[in-house]
Amino acid sequence: MTDPAGRPPVTSADIARVFREEHGRAVAVLIRALGDIDLAEDAVQDAFAVAVERWPRDGMPPSPAGWIITTARRRAIDRLRREASRDARQSEAALLATPDEPREEGPVRDERLRLVFTCCHPSLSREAQVALTLRLLGGLTTPEIARAFLVPEATMAQRIVRAKKKIRDAGIPYRVPRDADLPARVTSVLSVVYLVFTEGHTATSGSELGRPDLAAEAIRLGRAIALLMPDEPEAKGLLALMLLTEARRPARTDMAGEPVLLADQDRARWDAALITEGHALVRECLRRNAPGPFQIQAAINAVHTDAATAAETDWVQVVALYDQLLDVLPTDVVRLNRAVAVAEVAGPGVGLELVEDLDLTGYHAFHVVRADLLARLGRSAEAAAALGRARELTDNAAEERLIELRAARHDT
Amino acid sequence: MDTTRTYLISLFSGDGPPPPEVDLAAIMADLEKVNDDIRAAGGWVFAGGLAASTSATVVRKRDAVSDALLTDGPFIEAKEHLGGISIVRAADYDVALGWAERIAGATGLTVEIRPFEQGGPGQQPTSE
Numbered sequence: 001m002t003d004p005a006g007r008p009p010v011t012s013a014d015i016a017r018v019f020r021e022e023h024g025r026a027v028a029v030l031i032r033a034l035g036d037i038d039l040a041e042d043a044v045q046d047a048f049a050v051a052v053e054r055w056p057r058d059g060m061p062p063s064p065a066g067w068i069i070t071t072a073r074r075r076a077i078d079r080l081r082r083e084a085s086r087d088a089r090q091s092e093a094a095l096l097a098t099p100d101e102p103r104e105e106g107p108v109r110d111e112r113l114r115l116v117f118t119c120c121h122p123s124l125s126r127e128a129q130v131a132l133t134l135r136l137l138g139g140l141t142t143p144e145i146a147r148a149f150l151v152p153e154a155t156m157a158q159r160i161v162r163a164k165k166k167i168r169d170a171g172i173p174y175r176v177p178r179d180a181d182l183p184a185r186v187t188s189v190l191s192v193v194y195l196v197f198t199e200g201h202t203a204t205s206g207s208e209l210g211r212p213d214l215a216a217e218a219i220r221l222g223r224a225i226a227l228l229m230p231d232e233p234e235a236k237g238l239l240a241l242m243l244l245t246e247a248r249r250p251a252r253t254d255m256a257g258e259p260v261l262l263a264d265q266d267r268a269r270w271d272a273a274l275i276t277e278g279h280a281l282v283r284e285c286l287r288r289n290a291p292g293p294f295q296i297q298a299a300i301n302a303v304h305t306d307a308a309t310a311a312e313t314d315w316v317q318v319v320a321l322y323d324q325l326l327d328v329l330p331t332d333v334v335r336l337n338r339a340v341a342v343a344e345v346a347g348p349g350v351g352l353e354l355v356e357d358l359d360l361t362g363y364h365a366f367h368v369v370r371a372d373l374l375a376r377l378g379r380s381a382e383a384a385a386a387l388g389r390a391r392e393l394t395d396n397a398a399e400e401r402l403i404e405l406r407a408a409r410h411d412t
Numbered sequence: 413m414d415t416t417r418t419y420l421i422s423l424f425s426g427d428g429p430p431p432p433e434v435d436l437a438a439i440m441a442d443l444e445k446v447n448d449d450i451r452a453a454g455g456w457v458f459a460g461g462l463a464a465s466t467s468a469t470v471v472r473k474r475d476a477v478s479d480a481l482l483t484d485g486p487f488i489e490a491k492e493h494l495g496g497i498s499i500v501r502a503a504d505y506d507v508a509l510g511w512a513e514r515i516a517g518a519t520g521l522t523v524e525i526r527p528f529e530q531g532g533p534g535q536q537p538t539s540e
Binding site: 124169170171172173177178180181 | 415417419487504505509510514525526529530
């Protein structure tokens with residue numbers, strides 16, 4: 001079946017896809033024009049409601065984003081006319097004064113960069129930044145975000161309402177920050193995206209019905225931000241880090257859904273396309289030669305994903321990269337990861353010496369690493385005790401299974 | 413559209429006199445530099461340091477007929493008190509936030525920035 005113009009029919013899945021892809025851009029343009037987030041969201045919502053009616057009948061417009069923005073703008077004017085207060089008339093004047101650039105067929109000016117910086121403004125809590133970014137930029141609904149972070153819907157709704165109110169009351173600006181503020185603000189934006197990603201990555205897969213795939217969502221945001229900030233190598237580094245981590249996801253669990261240690265993973269199950277894309281981004285970053293924490297972590301992941309087998313890993317290179325990472329991110333967690341790499345190069349005794357100096361006794365991974373190194377040194381009683389500590393410190397089922405796996409290995 | 417808002421920047425300090433190692437004159441000089449910049453940017457409304465919190469009196473008017481009840485001391489018993497305020501106006505939140513950061517940097521105190529409700533009466537500062 002085709003529509004009168006001979007195009008394939010528009011399904012609700014098509015419209016849902018446009019919604020996810022274009023929501024951020026449409027809301028961003030409307031916020032710019034209206035100066036109000038709620039009004040902009042409502043107008044875009046209205047426009048999609050019209051699309052649901054019209055597109056199956058008339059076919060998909062040539063530029064769906066342009067159509068949504070034009071329609072949303074008209075709807076916003078209608079709304080303001082109905083309300084017709086003095087304030088509203090002022091907004092209407094502003095709306096009409098905005099040059100009507102997004103013709104349906106023309107390219108739509110991308111206002112999303114401003115929106116990213118508003119959503120991730122440091123005066124908002126990290127939780128609010130994450131929720132606003134997923135909602136306004138990612139086009140996720142409040143119930144979806146609540147499910148993703150396993151909090152009650154009312155809590156998430158209140159968080160979003162409060163954040164929007166603060167933006168309005170405090171006058172948090174809707175624009176790209178001044179040069180002086182830019183580095184810190186970019187870091188804030190990238191941290192929000194990475195937090196969404198790690199939340200998606202550590203969540204036990206499939207346990208929560210209908211939980212949106214946060215890792216995929218973070219990668220989508222990461223791609224958009226890397227495009228919006230072409231001169232920011234850390235944005236590319238973050239995208240590469242996420243792609244190279246995500247590439248290994250299929251091998252992180254076996255057929256029975258049990259977790260698999262990195263050294264034991266079936267590397268044929270890694271996603272080759274994501275690895276290729278990630279490696280290309282890492283090379284681009286290297287050429288730029290302005291390393292930052294995300295780029296270096298991406299490079300470490302590139303070394304791991306470059307090795308056909310665990311035994312072929314270039315650990316000397318990994319150690320060198322951890323040295324570089326320590327320069328920009330001098331934390332004990334980085335030192336712990338570096339010690340693991342050092343143990344591969346210089347032996348478990350040297351690695352253990354580095355580990356014993358760290359103040360991480362409340363961190364389960366610290367005890368897991370210690371246990372591995374102790375086991376390799378033949379100190380099995382101490383290794384078992386360390387794994388016992390690790391077990392006490394984790395409440396994640398998948399992590400617990402990994403600890404059991406290690407314990408079983410040490411016993412053999 | 414005029415986006416100018418008025419912000420209250422509150423400075424919180426501990427009770428009692430500052431520790432001897434604090435160079436009050438240097439702090440006041442640094443603070444005055446920030447204030448000069450706020451004035452130059454047209455954001456100045458008012459600023460001042462408060463006397464010791466022990467000099468405060470709480471006034472409660474309980475009903476229409478009885479006299480107000482006065483209580484000696486600050487409203488909130490705490491280790492830290494409001495030690496000073498600065499009221500600024502800016503068309504750009506990030507600019508006001510930048511002043512707050514500089515005030516915190518100059519004084520070493522914890523600082524809070526909070527917008528006044530918009531459109532309330534008496535918000536327009538009288539011109540100097």
